[in-house]
Amino acid sequence: MxxxxxxxxxxxxxxxxxxxxxxxxxxxxxxxxxxxxxxxxxxxxxxxxxxxxxxxxxxxxxxxxxxxxxxxxxxxxxxxxxxxxxxxxxSKTSRRIGGLMMKKAMLSQPMAGKTDEEIVATREKAIKVLEGKGYEIVNTLFTDEWYSNESMKERGVVQIPLCFLAKSLENMSLCHAAYFCKGWENARGCKIEHDAAVAYGLEIIYED
Incomplete structure (x- = not known):
């Protein structure tokens, strides 16, 4: 209460x-x-x-x-x-944020062949939809220095796309729902995220 x-x-x-x-x-x-x-x-x-x-x-x-x-x-x-x-x-498993019950959601967004402007526009649209449904957004866009190509190579990361996917799946464990942007079925990482979301019972939301 x-x-x-x-x-x-x-x-x-x-x-x-x-x-x-x-x-x-x-x-x-x-x-x-x-x-x-x-x-x-x-x-x-x-x-x-x-x-x-x-x-x-x-x-x-x-x-x-x-x-x-x-x-x-x-x-x-x-x-x-x-x-x-x-x-x-x-969901009864929704957590409290600032004293209010909220749910968490992540975005699964194909980026290959997209311009930065297209990626940002799609992401902003998805965030607006999810926030309108009462979700808190869990970050799956890793842009800080720790995830730069140079930094990951220094840490011995060989399969850089796989490193990003692993981090996304880790953050999925915090979520109640996953939002899939158009074209997800043609992106290997998004398809794996979709399989995981379905297998572990997350609510699936598709871009209209």
Missing amino acids: ILKAIAHIKATGQEVLGVLIFETITIDAGWKHDDKGELYWQTPKEKYLPIFKTYQRIEPFRGTSKVVVNNKFEFIAYSGVRCLIGTEAI
């Missing part, structure tokens, strides 16, 4: 004071009518959802709205009775 959190409701511009919690909610259970009007029993579904509770009156809005808590955690919600209920389930 997060004390004294402030939620900004994009649909109305209202800000309310309250607490952000995460709960497992059972939905869609009960008797339903199918297309032919016949009754059937809907098996209950469980979702682990963010819920913002407040003592203040929430100004009404239609449908759903983006909600930003403490300028750090974003989710899509509909309005309840003095609460905002998330519509998308999150």
